Amino acid sequence: MSVSEPDGSDGEPSLRRPAGLEARLADALVARLVENRLAEAFIDQVLRALMESRTLEQLVIRLLERPEVSGAVDALVDRQVGRVLEALEKDDSLRQLVREQADAYLKHLTEHPEPVQQLIQDQSRGMAQDLQESVRAAAIDADDAAETWVHRKLGRS
Amino acid sequence: MTPRYAGLVTRGAARLVDMALLAVLVGGAGWLAQQFLGADAAGCAPAESWWQLRRHLCQFLPYVIPLAAVWFPVLYYVLFWATAGKTPGMALLGLRLLRSNGGKVGPVTALKRFLAVTLSMATLGLGFLMVLVTERRRTLHDLLAGTVVVYDWGDAARARAGRIGV
Numbered sequence: 001m002s003v004s005e006p007d008g009s010d011g012e013p014s015l016r017r018p019a020g021l022e023a024r025l026a027d028a029l030v031a032r033l034v035e036n037r038l039a040e041a042f043i044d045q046v047l048r049a050l051m052e053s054r055t056l057e058q059l060v061i062r063l064l065e066r067p068e069v070s071g072a073v074d075a076l077v078d079r080q081v082g083r084v085l086e087a088l089e090k091d092d093s094l095r096q097l098v099r100e101q102a103d104a105y106l107k108h109l110t111e112h113p114e115p116v117q118q119l120i121q122d123q124s125r126g127m128a129q130d131l132q133e134s135v136r137a138a139a140i141d142a143d144d145a146a147e148t149w150v151h152r153k154l155g156r157s
Numbered sequence: 158m159t160p161r162y163a164g165l166v167t168r169g170a171a172r173l174v175d176m177a178l179l180a181v182l183v184g185g186a187g188w189l190a191q192q193f194l195g196a197d198a199a200g201c202a203p204a205e206s207w208w209q210l211r212r213h214l215c216q217f218l219p220y221v222i223p224l225a226a227v228w229f230p231v232l233y234y235v236l237f238w239a240t241a242g243k244t245p246g247m248a249l250l251g252l253r254l255l256r257s258n259g260g261k262v263g264p265v266t267a268l269k270r271f272l273a274v275t276l277s278m279a280t281l282g283l284g285f286l287m288v289l290v291t292e293r294r295r296t297l298h299d300l301l302a303g304t305v306v307v308y309d310w311g312d313a314a315r316a317r318a319g320r321i322g323v
Contacts, residue, residue, distance in 0.1 A: 136251045136310065143164025150289040
């Protein structure tokens with residue numbers, strides 16, 4: 001089965017994209033895993049066990065060294081990352097977490113506004129200094145230009 | 158390092174800034190006097206006793222603005238030149254007033270220079286334009302008071318700009 005690349009070009013479909021049934025199966029699997037909270041603990045345990053053994057690392061390295069597998073992994077990741085992010089966006093607990101973190105940051109900034117105030121002051125001062133220096137430099141150029149013009153008119157060097 | 162003497166445009170811009178500030182000061186003083194003494198001098202109640210200070214001062218309201226217009230510029234220029242070596246306008250444009258030997262300007266020299274400025278004005282501005290043709294870019298009042306005006310951006314600004322040898 002031929003699957004077009006997102007940019008419209010035709011790649012090597014059988015190697016770069018899991019297509020048809022495999023793709024739908026992968027989508028369904030990820031959707032279930034994201035939606036099912038019970039799976040979290042299971043995934044956590046599996047991941048911990050895998051991380052502790054060096055077998056996973058060796059397996060992954062060996063797999064990624066094979067170009068056809070590496071391409072398939074890239075394609076699978078590309079395909080699933082968007083779905084995972086989408087699912088996370090809809091997750092109320094994640095929203096709650098983000099809101100809590102934002103509130104914590106805002107509270108911290110309210111209690112300790114000095115760094116932000118200092119930052120704004122430095123920025124304003126820097127802009128004022130730049131403006132002042134450009135005005136001064138322009139005035140000096142105008143001084144020289146006026147003097148040169150008068151000397152030329154008077155026939156002086 | 159040899160100082161660079163300031164030219165006509167920079168000095169003129171500094172003077173314009175100072176004149177604007179003086180206008181605000183004189184206008185502000187007049188407004189404050191009117192608020193304190195009463196808006197209309199003709200409507201001042203006559204003072205019946207010596208402690209009625211406000212009524213006494215109210216009689217002088219018409220003279221407040223002319224007096225401020227005469228004395229504020231004298232105080233402004235002489236004080237700033239003698240204490241800081243620069244007026245706010247000169248500070249903004251990065252200028253400093255020095256004696257012609259490079260020393261600091263004192264109150265007598267500052268007063269002398271202020272009076273000499275009136276002579277530069279009396280020549281219809283020719284005294285100011287002398288800066289274009291004299292050595293060390295000196296005006297008539299600089300020559301009479303023995304002063305020079307140099308560029309002075311301060312160490313930090315000079316280091317950033319890297320273009321002024323003051």
